[in-house]
Amino acid sequence: MPSIITVSNLDKTYASGFQALKNVNLDIHRGEIFALLGPNGAGKTTLISIICGLATPSGGTVTADGHDIVKNYRAARSKIGLVPQELTTDAFETVWATVSFSRGLFGKPANPAHIEKILRQLSLWSKKDNQLRTLSGGMKRRVLIAKALSHEPQILFLDEPTAGVDVSLRKEMWEVVRSLRDTGVTVILTTHYIEEAEEMADRVGVINNGEILLVEKKQELMRKLGKKQLTLQLHEPLRSIPQSLSGYQLDLSEDACEIVYTYDTQHEHNDMAALFKDLSLAGIAFKDLQTKQSSLEEIFVKLVRSST
Numbered sequence: 001m002p003s004i005i006t007v008s009n010l011d012k013t014y015a016s017g018f019q020a021l022k023n024v025n026l027d028i029h030r031g032e033i034f035a036l037l038g039p040n041g042a043g044k045t046t047l048i049s050i051i052c053g054l055a056t057p058s059g060g061t062v063t064a065d066g067h068d069i070v071k072n073y074r075a076a077r078s079k080i081g082l083v084p085q086e087l088t089t090d091a092f093e094t095v096w097a098t099v100s101f102s103r104g105l106f107g108k109p110a111n112p113a114h115i116e117k118i119l120r121q122l123s124l125w126s127k128k129d130n131q132l133r134t135l136s137g138g139m140k141r142r143v144l145i146a147k148a149l150s151h152e153p154q155i156l157f158l159d160e161p162t163a164g165v166d167v168s169l170r171k172e173m174w175e176v177v178r179s180l181r182d183t184g185v186t187v188i189l190t191t192h193y194i195e196e197a198e199e200m201a202d203r204v205g206v207i208n209n210g211e212i213l214l215v216e217k218k219q220e221l222m223r224k225l226g227k228k229q230l231t232l233q234l235h236e237p238l239r240s241i242p243q244s245l246s247g248y249q250l251d252l253s254e255d256a257c258e259i260v261y262t263y264d265t266q267h268e269h270n271d272m273a274a275l276f277k278d279l280s281l282a283g284i285a286f287k288d289l290q291t292k293q294s295s296l297e298e299i300f301v302k303l304v305r306s307s308t
């Protein structure tokens, strides 16, 4: 996959002497949705600020669509749209004026056809003459995206796109982001809602203490690091797990009516058939079963814990 952003050996030490990024290497693929996950203070904002030219690196390089973000700042920046968390523009401004003004900030000539296209894409066309203060929370968030897209960037950064919004609005935002990806925009988002990354991201990067811990296709990450649990509801309570089953990771519930089997998602088929056979040999019958797969959240928490 061709890269649209390449981060090489990036370091950032703030004036205080604090090292916020340590030799970060990262490739963002053209056309993907990439989720950058990390606990508070991990370095996400620092990394994004450097890529967007809002902070200077202490070492290393970043290119955006082939342009060095320091040496060729203007060209690099024109490729990038940044969606902040909050709308800071004049509440009495109209949607149309706000979005058109953002385009002007990048020195681009007016292009009403483009502004119309993005307002339609973001379902804001009927609100184009509304003042910002009259919009719902969801519409305001979409105005932020429209502003960031006004200068026709190919890369869109979304900083916590659904922080503090309700469930239905979050789902609406996910739809918007997916539709942007479908038009060829590369999307990089930071989020504290791991469920959001699980839902949307093609690839996931985990950062902690200024270091990238891993970058992986989401499906691959869940397959490699995920665990599954199978719960068997027994016909009769069991006193203890028989010795003949000690080769499996089995736990007996407190009421002795359930056995919980934890296993790697990679080996499930072989192990499962053998387990059922061994259970039957041990005379253990069950009346029902359920499986549960570990979420990206559980994987993330484990990863971050083991790195600190």
Ligand SMILES: Nc1ncnc2c1ncn2[C@@H]1O[C@H](COP(=O)(O)OP(=O)(O)OP(=O)(O)O)[C@@H](O)[C@H]1O
Binding pocket: 014, 015, 016, 018, 019, 020, 038, 039, 040, 041, 042, 043, 044, 045, 046, 047
């Ligand atoms: N201007 C600054 N001067 C000194 N240290 C800073 C500065 N900005 C950030 N830091 C420190 O760098 C580290 C990374 O901060 P950063 O804001 O990049 O984290 P983050 O991953 O975005 O966190 P959050 O999820 O809380 O927004 C933190 O320890 C923070 O205190």
